[in-house]
Amino acid sequence: MNVAKLAARNVYRNSHRSMVTITAMAFACAMMIVFSSLMDGVIAGSERNVVTMNTGDIQIHQAAYRDDPDIYKLIQTSAPLSEAIRQAGFFASERLFASGLMASDDSSSGVQLRGVDLLFESTVTELYQHLMQGDWLDQTDEHGVVIGKKLARLLDVTLGDELIFVGQTADGYMANDRFFVRGILKSIAADIDNSAVFMSNTMLRELIGLPESGAHQIVIMRTDRKQDLAEATDKVRTLVNQAVEVMNWRHLMPVISRFLETAQVQTLIMLFFTYIAVASVVLNAMLMSVFERIHEFGIMKAIGVSPWQVIRLVYAETLVQTVIASIAGLILGSCVAWYLQLYGLDMSSLAGGMSFAGIALDPVWHAELSVKSLTMPIGFLFVMAAVAVIYPAAKVALMRPLDAIHHQ
């Protein structure tokens, strides 16, 4: 008996029922692909927000800076140090920080000034292309600043509006200057959204009266994203020649790092429940397709087909259906996921400006297609189908032919 041929013929003969089974499985498979790629995308997106928007992979500070940040805790000779880091195959950029008061016509708010190196900042973060309105900093527009989204709302300013900064210089005098809103950032992280004012390194140095050299922070990015983070951190450590603290973002932000790790586990748990729902659909379809044909199996057994052959036949039929379903599901699922990767799923009406542990989640969810998010659902579908037919196949195989023939 040619099991494969018979199975194919059976599937084709019961085309209506086969279609129902295949459609159910294909739909379930597509759903799993979309769901897992969307979850991967949201997690990767949060991580990207954290790392590529602000933190970078690795940061260097003066040893005591992070515990008690003040403008006097500078990394000495930061320029040669960051140059050495760049020579060693990393991206590196210096930053300066200061705080004070920023006032608009109607309102004022405490702000954190962030002085960035206009030449190198764009190599370590993607801030420069994460603007909601206006343009990123430019050398030719020294008094043009880029501010956080919520700060703009708080100060009630839009592009081109005037801002007055009042603070204190390093030698205790009053720091005061006039700025203009050049750009407003999209949501990034709570602290940036609420209080960040970006300007050039040189402008901040002049405003606050900081020494010609030195920086509060050096941000480092791996040139090769696949390089191990801990390894890269160790490599940077070998380059520093003074009492500074070298830390990667997982250590700088343990809460967020842990949050992202648990988010992965949460995704797995959610996937598990989705898969269970899918499994019940598959099981239902399989049970239906076998039990409907008990009479037919009874006749086959009566003409001498062995129980083992019956099992093989049921499995072969299932395999044929699953293969067709997974191809259909793969096409459908990857199309939808690809669409979501390009255009995203706008959740802003449900959850506008969501943030967890200080990271702003993009309200538009983008899927991220990967080999894993495509193969895992298909693999699972095969396993599920195989498990689902154990019971009906075994039951039919063990039934007495006469009972089967008379089965209603």
Next chain:
Amino acid sequence: MNQLVKILCGLFVLLAGPSCLYANDHADTQRVNALLNQVDDLWRGESSYAVTSMQVQTEHYTRTMRMEAWSKGKEKTLFKIIEPLREKGTATLKSGNHIYTYLPKTDRTIKLTTGMMMGAWMGSHLTNDDLVKEARLEEDYDATISFEGERDGQDVIEFTLIPKLDVAVVWGKLTLTILAESHIPLVEYYFDEDFVLARTIRFSDVKSLGGRERPTVLRVVPADKPDEYTEFVYEQLELNIALSDRLFSLSSLKKR
């Protein structure tokens, strides 16, 4: 200037004097009140004008500036910086609960919001909140005499001031020590909400100023940085002079 003096001296305490009268129906209350009023009277006037120099010493810098100050009632105070030249004309106006600062460099007047109240005033060890709160303390504290007698060879009286339950004050407790005889303030301690010492204000250099004997030097020392201080030295003080309300308007901030 008496406003500034009050802030600086922590006259908070003294202002709370009258309220004690009603708070406690005790035999001592009359006396506490009378004493605090006397100290109060050292600085209080319907209006004032003063010239003060302020020296700020921190780990990273030392700077000195001179300023003029006018006050009227408890609600209105105006400070203008005379020296150094690079900050000349910078003015702070306190009107009720609002603080405005005029900045000559950018020719702008800005209003400080509540978020900035704990920020340093003019780079000193005082906060903007100190400027605003000062007028309200009258209602904010309950005062008692916690010590009376000889201490360090001087006959002193020490008052303890506890904020009333329903008021929002940043301090947990204040103590003020005055000389028993002349009622001249010596030292005032500020404790935070956990009753840990937060800052000390010492009064010294008693001289005749504005027609009265009073301390002319006030030194504010933050408890967490004992090497740092802000010191105010009074050069000139006139009390109960005629001042127009227009002096305390936003438009007069820019003048001169």
